[in-house]
Amino acid sequence: MTADQPFWNPRTETMPREQLRAWQWTKLRRAMAQARGSKFWADRIPEDITSFEDYVRRVPLVTKKDLVAAEEIAPPFGLLPSIDPSAAVRFHQTSGTSGNTPLRTFDTARDWAWAVDQWCTILHGVGVRPGQRAILAFGYGMFIGFWGMQDALMRMGCAVLPSGSMDSATRVRLLVDYQIEVIGCTPTYALRLLETAADMGIDLAADGNLKTVITGAEPRPPATVRAIERGFGAKVFDVAGMTELATVFTFECPGGPGISHIIEPAAIEEVLHPETREPVGYGERGVRVMTGLGREGWQIFRYWTEDIVIKRPWHECPCGRTWDWYEGGIIGRADDMRKIRGISVTPVMVEDVVRGFTEVREFQTVLRADRGLDVMVLRVEPTDPASARPELGERIAAEIKRTIGLLPMVELVEPGVLPRFEAKAVRFHDER
Structure with missing residues (x-):
């Protein structure tokens, strides 16, 4: 060799x-x-x-x-x-x-x-x-x-x-x-x-x-x-x-x-x-x-x-x-797959959409039950305060709806709020 x-x-x-x-x-x-x-x-x-x-x-x-x-x-x-x-x-x-x-x-x-x-x-x-x-x-x-x-x-x-x-x-x-x-x-x-x-x-x-x-x-x-x-x-x-x-x-x-x-x-x-x-x-x-x-x-x-x-x-x-x-x-x-309103969703599907937005620094997905209905909440940390506008959340939600078929609730959070990871990331939380 x-x-x-x-x-x-x-x-x-x-x-x-x-x-x-x-x-x-x-x-x-x-x-x-x-x-x-x-x-x-x-x-x-x-x-x-x-x-x-x-x-x-x-x-x-x-x-x-x-x-x-x-x-x-x-x-x-x-x-x-x-x-x-x-x-x-x-x-x-x-x-x-x-x-x-x-x-x-x-x-x-x-x-x-x-x-x-x-x-x-x-x-x-x-x-x-x-x-x-x-x-x-x-x-x-x-x-x-x-x-x-x-x-x-x-x-x-x-x-x-x-x-x-x-x-x-x-x-x-x-x-x-x-x-x-x-x-x-x-x-x-x-x-x-x-x-x-x-x-x-x-x-x-x-x-x-x-x-x-x-x-x-x-x-x-x-x-x-x-x-x-x-x-x-x-x-x-x-x-x-x-x-x-x-x-x-x-x-x-x-x-x-x-x-x-x-x-x-x-x-x-x-x-x-x-x-x-x-x-x-x-x-x-x-x-x-x-x-x-x-x-x-x-x-x-x-x-x-x-x-x-x-x-x-x-x-x-x-x-x-x-x-x-x-x-x-x-x-x-296979054990990460979740059914949300009849649609199969995995963490990597969500990440592929969110990482397409350069305005996003970090994110977290939370699955919740609201009055008997499944809800996907996407917590998004923008790269800078200037990006933290409702319009960013609306664009992310629309793209997830287009690619995955679900319309999530998008919450914009302050810089540094979401956890950071050195080893395997845990961004997907099912609280239902």
């Missing part, structure tokens, strides 16, 4: 589909054999699985609630480990932003080396190269976040400046003073940095040196991407990962906007109908079901992720990879 080579691992990224499928089957068989050491998985995975078809027919789907319940039998890991957790070199847990009990995981040295390699695949694929300077704007806590990206950058020969204890203003100065070229953060926090820079009188597109913005941890609509690219003067690439996998499983390809390749040597990805749970074809919307192929200690099989996706065939991307991809990445969450 050389600096001008587009692939981190040309063999695995361009492997013919027949060979890729055979390799996945070999890795799956090894993973299932390893899982005999787990009480939880040994009870769910028959020993005589003979094919992929047999696997999806006989191995039941599992949910996060199933995994949490198995851990709570004997915290912290309960019935899940396939090997003794004393072999672990890292401990992580899910973010807990949903308000539910976090799911706790661990990684051995081999697990983590594998997880970091998936991050290297992504970073090299989007143009990150040795010698570049990077920061990761997240809390460096138990949430796995961008930990794998940090170690991958170091493995690739990049300089990583730690920023876990810094506030937004300090991070903005870091971007300018060190002429940082790569940043990893949530889409929400990227917008927060741009907001902070504007308050400081700094134009990051002109004064900074960012080339690549890696965003993840939450769905982001096209309007949000445009706002981030415009503000930083850099390309934005979306990635998606899961604590349950230990690493990333998709990344946005430079071959085209919205093309998020599945790292198929790392995971088997099924797409099932959200209600019937039967497989759906290419181009059809469904829910991701994921099987991990890299961990030895804390494993995952046929996991109902709640992520809404549309899978497309590999040959529709011109980059040369033989991996299938998701159109638009993770486009929403």
Whole structure:
């Protein structure tokens, strides 16, 4: 692999589909054999699985609630480990932003080396190269976040400046003073940095040196991407990962906007109908079901992720990879879907409309019941007092009505009233 080579691992990224499928089957068989050491998985995975078809027919789907319940039998890991957790070199847990009990995981040295390699695949694929300077704007806590990206950058020969204890203003100065070229953060926090820079009188597109913005941890609509690219003067690439996998499983390809390749040597990805749970074809919307192929200690099989996706065939991307991809990445969450007066609404649908208004700095959606009727209240924080006019609220409401089919109540609030987020944003509140 050389600096001008587009692939981190040309063999695995361009492997013919027949060979890729055979390799996945070999890795799956090894993973299932390893899982005999787990009480939880040994009870769910028959020993005589003979094919992929047999696997999806006989191995039941599992949910996060199933995994949490198995851990709570004997915290912290309960019935899940396939090997003794004393072999672990890292401990992580899910973010807990949903308000539910976090799911706790661990990684051995081999697990983590594998997880970091998936991050290297992504970073090299989007143009990150040795010698570049990077920061990761997240809390460096138990949430796995961008930990794998940090170690991958170091493995690739990049300089990583730690920023876990810094506030937004300090991070903005870091971007300018060190002429940082790569940043990893949530889409929400990227917008927060741009907001902070504007308050400081700094134009990051002109004064900074960012080339690549890696965003993840939450769905982001096209309007949000445009706002981030415009503000930083850099390309934005979306990635998606899961604590349950230990690493990333998709990344946005430079071959085209919205093309998020599945790292198929790392995971088997099924797409099932959200209600019937039967497989759906290419181009059809469904829910991701994921099987991990890299961990030895804390494993995952046929996991109902709640992520809404549309899978497309590999040959529709011109980059040369033989991996299938998701159109638009993770486009929403099945458990985020809400019915409002008979219309299905997700947070990302609202965000895509609101981010199209440059006069909006921050927003919040609240669902309420008023005398038996569902009401969507949109609380909007304008960029400056001059924008806080009823006409702005009327335009936003009209656009939501046109695109989603609901007419919300729009409340304009004072600057700084709405909460800000470094990790996953929680802007959607159902109070019904």
